[in-house]
Every structure is written in structure tokens, then in C-alpha cells.
Amino acid sequence: MAIVNGESGSHPTLIGSVQRALRLLEAVGAHADGAPAKQLARETGLPLPTTYHLLRTLTHEGYLRRENGVFVFGAAAESIGQAGARRRQRAHISEALAVAGRELGAAVYFAVYREGEVEVVAVTDDPARPPVEEWVDFRTTAHAHAIGKCLLAQLDDASRKEHLSRYPVQSITPFSVRSEDDLLHRLDTVRRGHVAYEHQEYALGTVCSAIPIQVGAAAATLAISLPAGELCRLRTVTDRLRKMAEATLTTLAFSISI
DSSP states (O other): OOEETTEETTEEOOOHHHHHHHHHHHHHHTOTTOBOHHHHHHHHTOOHHHHHHHHHHHHHTTSEEEETTEEEEOHHHHHHHHHHHHHHHHHHHHHHHHHHHHHHTSEEEEEEEETTEEEEEEEOOBTTBOOOOOSSOGGGOGGGSHHHHHHHHHSOHHHHHHHHHHSOOOOSSTTSOOSHHHHHHHHHHHHHHTOEEEESSSSTTEEEEEEEEEETTEEEEEEEEEEGGGGGGHHHHHHHHHHHIIIIIHHHHHTSOO
């Protein structure tokens, strides 16, 4: 009999032990305070010996743990749930940015500084207002774009110095900062004005701005980019972004686990 893509005929090949293990995980998840093996066996309709065997295996692999005679989710299962929650949270952020982008007529970005790196968490994807193409890694060029400058300005001196030791200032375009002293001077301006502006320093033909936002103790930012020909709109759009952040976007940003 021919087997195609793991299927025999029109019926998929299913692994019964995996199905039974999943039923047990579902049963455990239905009890906030956990449940004993005998109860889980009754609820899943599994023989008690099979239930014990699967529970031992799931516990060994970290998907369950036994506490005071009952089984509850272990770290491995919790990490799966957290990953799903993060995806949903990022989807909410992306939706909020899309609304903001349409209203502002700009590409909109949300970024954080995580574990020593610049991370763009979400960005709008509107063909009418395309985001900046990452032609040089955003992580290594924080000195050259508004997102990076806004994040660097929020760091303490030691963290900022450590970052620049790994990613030294270098010219990306003819408009980029050319020295660390020049960058540090600009970061002082960012801290005083609570906004970072950038005119074609990362990508020719593009102007950007970024505002700091509070996400716990982490450095975070909301940013926009416009074609260089719309430079006259940049400050107005930035002011509107700040108002929108205060109203809705910051609340959504807090939902990102960072």
C-alpha cells in the first residue's frame, strides 16, 4: 500500500500515545489546582496503568509536575502557553500600529531594547506607506536610526558604553553621525526633547522620528518613517503619534512580555 506524506490512502497516520498524552494535558489544564491520577484517568477514559505511564513520561519531560499528590502544568507546558500568548499580544500590537499608520499616513514601528540588542517587535506593512528596508542590521546600527537613538538615550551610561563597544559608530549614509562624541551629543538632545529625529542617516530618501515609552523598566519606543520629501510633516505626525501613544498604544505595549 502506498504511503504519501505520512498518510495511507485518505486517512492520516495518527500516533495513539501522543493523542492520549494530549488528552491528559487537556484534562490537567481544566483544573486550576491540579488533579490526581485517578481523576485524570476517569475524565480521559484511559486505563489507570496507561494514565500513570503517561503522567510519569510527561513529568519527566517537564510538561507536568506533581505537587501534593496532584498533577499541574510544568515549565515546558507553561512555555508553550506563554509563546502563544506572546504571539497574540504581538498581533494586537501589529493591529494597533496598522490603525495608527493609516491615520498618520506613515509607517509605524514598536521596538524595545532587550538583552543588549535593539529589537523591532512590530511594524506596519502597508504598501502605500512601506517601512524602511533593513538593508543594514538594525541591531548593529542603533546610532544611525531614530529607533536606536531613542533606545540608547534611555540606557544608563554603562549599558550605552557597552553597546557602543560592540557596535561602534560608523557612517551608513553621507548624513550619518561620524563619531561617538557626535552621537552622545545627539543623545543628550533626545533626552531633553523626548524625541529622536533622523534625516536620511540610515536610509537615503527617508526621515524618521521615535518617542520613548514606558514598558516596565525596559527601554522601548514608538517610531514613524516618512519619505524625505514629506519632511515638513515629520514634527506634526510625531506629535500626533505621541497623543495616540498616550491614549491607546502604550497600553497595548505593556501587554508585550519583555
